Amino acid sequence: MKKDYLYNEIADNIANKINSGVLKAGEKLPSVRNLSAEHGISINTAKRIFLALEGRSLIRSKPQSGYFVSPPNYLQLPLATASQPIPIANNREPDQLMNKVYSTMGRRDLTLFSIGVPSGSLLPTAKLKKEIVLATQELSDGGTAYEPLQGNIKLRRMVAVRSLAWGGNLNEDEVVTTNGCMNALVLCLMALTKPGDTLALESPCYPGILQLAVSLGLKVLEIATDPITGIDIEALKNLLPEIKVCLLVPNFNTPLGYCMPDENKREIVSLLAKHHIPLIEDDTYGDLHFGTQRPKCCKSFDLDGNVLWCGSVSKTLAPGFRVGWVAPGKYKEQIIKLKLIHSLSSTAIINEAVGNFLLTGKYENHLRKLRRSLTENYQQYAAIIADHFPEDTKISRPQGGLALWVEFPKHIDTGKLYNYALKLQISISPGRIFTLQDQFHHCMRLCIGLPWSNELALKLKQLGKLAKALQ
Known part of the structure; x- marks a missing residue:
């Protein structure tokens, strides 16, 4: 138990330094042997730490050279486009789609990317x-x-x-x-x-x-x-x-x-x-x-x-x-x-x-932890989107908050994607519900306030696979 705690603590410490920019892209990390000696852990444990960080796309190995901080691939994704609504006031609401999305609120059998609140597991209950x-x-x-x-x-x-x-x-x-x-x-x-x-x-x-x-x-x-x-x-x-x-x-x-x-x-x-x-x-x-x-x-x-x-x-x-x-x-x-x-x-x-x-x-103590989790989630989400979503997918660059805006190529309808995703126990927010106009059909919002896990990563990858199928 103590070994697992130490392993997680060291891995999280390195991950936090990368995510916060203390360790820069391209910077070389200590060798496996040096990490082992510095923290008093076995060579195998040190290797496990590097493999875990590599699996999270935070570092990469170079043969005969060691491990280096990876450039954040999410920064290579194109930025979502500025909106251009028509300058006419209206009050036409997408009732049916909106009701469908919010009817899933509170359902424990779904991965609720659709509801923009932090998960209870991230709150000081x-x-x-x-x-x-x-x-x-x-x-x-x-x-x-x-x-x-x-x-x-x-x-x-x-x-x-x-x-x-x-x-x-x-x-x-x-x-x-x-x-x-x-x-x-x-x-x-x-x-x-x-x-x-x-x-x-x-x-x-x-x-x-x-x-x-x-x-x-x-x-x-x-x-x-x-x-x-x-x-x-x-x-x-x-x-x-x-x-x-x-x-x-x-x-x-x-x-x-x-x-x-x-x-x-x-x-x-x-x-x-x-x-x-x-x-x-x-x-x-x-x-x-x-x-x-x-x-x-x-x-x-x-x-x-x-x-x-x-x-x-x-x-x-x-x-x-x-x-x-x-x-x-x-x-x-x-x-x-x-x-x-x-x-x-x-x-x-x-x-x-x-x-x-x-x-x-x-x-304030709670906020510090929550902000760190949300920042890391945004980066994890974006890394998976870069690797598993359709080509030419664009995303927002949130500077805070709970949302990530995803913009697919125009021919992908997120209203249809919502229906297919729900069959896999995944709920999203189609872009059309964020406007009263005929726009954002190819966009969606994902809540980043869910606790990160292998299962959550799998759900995101499934969502990307579904979006590709709609092409």
């Missing part, structure tokens, strides 16, 4: 259970009473404190708690729009936001979006006269995973404020950065209270807890009034528990 017990004890009424209308004070305070990391400088009085981020978005859209108004979104866009907009009777104007820098600002400028509200996911948008540059965020905030167009910012994925630093938000550049910044722990800590919040700027009064009407109070025990989890530093 045991620690959260203890926090719930502690919250029950700490709340004077055991959590049976309503919270204050604005929400749990400890949670609001911690959200405000954490905003310092991205230049938000919020205080607890600027934050209103909600039942998850989608509830925050609902309140914002209800406060700012009426049926028939036009909402500007990135294209492609999270299906839940599209469904929400349609349900509220809004017209959706999809804006051209680059897979690296996000929404096309010039395209947005040209369409400003038609727009009532803009809703963006600038940090690690699903499905593309880009991080909008700070200068773009600043320009968009200024542009929309100048035209008196509110900006709803969905920052659900902001804590899931692959780099070393948490990115700024559009809210960081908000001088007029025109940005309604929304967030939650649904994609980072506990999807089922439904804990979210909004810093609504100058629209706070409208948001609180709508919360009173539609939900009144969040779940006191759960919000207290999450507030404590953030307060004690456990959240």
Whole structure:
């Protein structure tokens, strides 16, 4: 058991150094004999470590020369193309396909590449259970009473404190708690729009936001979006006269995973404020950065209270807890009034528990592990796509988040691929559900929030084989 632990520890340590860039492509690794001597392991164990790393495509051997760090083959894959939606607002939803995909949610017999949340095995479930017990004890009424209308004070305070990391400088009085981020978005859209108004979104866009907009009777104007820098600002400028509200996911948008540059965020905030167009910012994925630093938000550049910044722990800590919040700027009064009407109070025990989890530093410790897993997963997924998917397949270059966007050659229909994959117990998200327009039929989103395993690798390879068969 001890030998296996040491073997895994050494292998993971080398893998982490390669994935983080400490060990560069082409760099020579220690010899088998040197690795054995350095760690006090047998020659056979050292060989096993190198073979395992080679099997993960992280290193390669050169006869008579030793082992070297492999160039990441996923970087050789072409980048997914920028979207070019037609500049006409509409509200036609792909109901049948969307319902089919989301009906698989929670099914344990499927590999759910389709549902964009981290697997429970990547979450600190045991620690959260203890926090719930502690919250029950700490709340004077055991959590049976309503919270204050604005929400749990400890949670609001911690959200405000954490905003310092991205230049938000919020205080607890600027934050209103909600039942998850989608509830925050609902309140914002209800406060700012009426049926028939036009909402500007990135294209492609999270299906839940599209469904929400349609349900509220809004017209959706999809804006051209680059897979690296996000929404096309010039395209947005040209369409400003038609727009009532803009809703963006600038940090690690699903499905593309880009991080909008700070200068773009600043320009968009200024542009929309100048035209008196509110900006709803969905920052659900902001804590899931692959780099070393948490990115700024559009809210960081908000001088007029025109940005309604929304967030939650649904994609980072506990999807089922439904804990979210909004810093609504100058629209706070409208948001609180709508919360009173539609939900009144969040779940006191759960919000207290999450507030404590953030307060004690456990959240940040968990995030470090989760971000490392997601980064490695992205690289593992991309390596398999490079080796096993059809030629000319393109992918996004996510800088964080839970999604990888895959773009096949035009003749491969991911709606059909979905049906074939389901027979192999694999569920994907076809690209068509990320738009209200007739586009992205040859694309799909894969969730990278699943625990890596040989079985998961096999499922990805099967998916690539199916896609090739559709050619």
